[in-house]
Amino acid sequence: MIELYIIGAGGFGREVLDTLGQANAIAPAYRVLGFIDDTLPRGTLVNGVAVAGDIAHLASLPDGPRALLAIADPAAKRRIVTATRERVRYQTLIHPTCIISPFAEIGTGCIIQGYSLVAANACLGEHVVINAHSGVGHDTAVGAFSSIMSFCDLAGGSSVGELTFAGSGVRVLPKIRVADASYLCGGAVVMKDVPTSSKMIGNPARPIG
Ligand SMILES: CC(C)(COP(=O)(O)OP(=O)(O)OC[C@H]1O[C@@H](n2cnc3c(N)ncnc32)[C@H](O)[C@@H]1OP(=O)(O)O)[C@@H](O)C(=O)NCCC(=O)NCCS
Structure with a gap:
């Protein structure tokens, strides 16, 4: 035990x-x-x-x-x-219902909640949270300490930097880069690269704050 x-x-x-x-x-x-x-x-x-x-x-x-x-x-x-x-x-904790590629890298202290997918060659830094029903696409990177809330989709080849929060239902489109310390509001659909420390809202996501 x-x-x-x-x-x-x-x-x-x-x-x-x-x-x-x-x-x-x-x-x-x-x-x-x-x-x-x-x-x-x-x-x-x-x-x-x-x-x-x-x-x-x-x-x-x-x-x-x-x-x-x-x-x-x-x-x-x-x-x-x-x-x-x-x-x-x-x-590190991975819910038994998750599908994790054997070719994905999962950092120390990550928590991956139920029904989430981490696809081939994705890479999660230390202490990343992936909340329930979320997808991390192939070749996608999530930086240390970031938290991805429920029902998010980080599409293939995208990247999310360190210390970033993605609220429920966020979508990051393929190959889009979200820089460190950003805040993606619930439901934001990110279609363009996001600079460091940005707060993004809406569909298509735009900066606020
Ligand atoms: C964006 C956010 C930070 C705004 O919080 P807030 O400043 O308290 O905003 P308010 O609730 O006062 O709403 C202000 C306005 O923004 C709108 N709004 C709030 N959140 C929004 C969102 N995610 N997307 C689009 N519009 C949003 C509201 O409808 C309201 O519009 P109005 O002025 O036309 O009525 C917050 O709503 C959010 O998205 N947080 C993410 C939370 C989350 O997903 N947590 C994980 C699950 S627990």
Whole structure:
């Protein structure tokens, strides 16, 4: 059994708890030791699992505790990993319903939720989230700490930089490049390359903010 904590008891953390339960129903593999959350008091029960403490508590535990980083905010993910990299062993999790090419590269700490596809020669950097029902096309790259929410389609040969958030239902067309630290609003259809730190909305996607 892999014993681990779930960092983040918010919506995504609770979805990840469900994924562990669904994986265990097929073949028992995971034992959840608790949620780690900076915003909830220790002992708070979240869907039957207690909050064990905050990030400082996790980092203080002996023997390199194992954890899933179940947070969607890219900047928060990088902040937590930077502060805890030496102390915490980050787990990668792939929902049993996913289709992952044997020729895809999946970085440490990635979480890929149900019914997602990662196609041939796609490459996910460390701590990337691919939420449910999303597709990462062939030869597509997603940079470290980026989060791709549910029902997104990153078409073949496209790329999404580091620290980028793609809201629900985003589509990035083939070979289009989205640079680092961008925010793609829910439902955006990205047809042209996107410069660094852009916020894009609509169909066709245009910059806002
Ligand atoms: C774009 C976004 C950041 C805007 O948030 P906001 O500033 O709170 O915007 P508001 O809800 O006040 O809406 C402002 C206007 O933008 C429109 N709008 C909001 N989100 C939009 C979107 N994704 N695409 C197109 N128009 C949008 C609203 O209809 C509203 O239009 P109006 O002024 O004509 O009534 C947010 O809606 C979004 O897309 N977030 C992504 C969330 C997501 O997908 N999360 C993952 C799942 S949990």
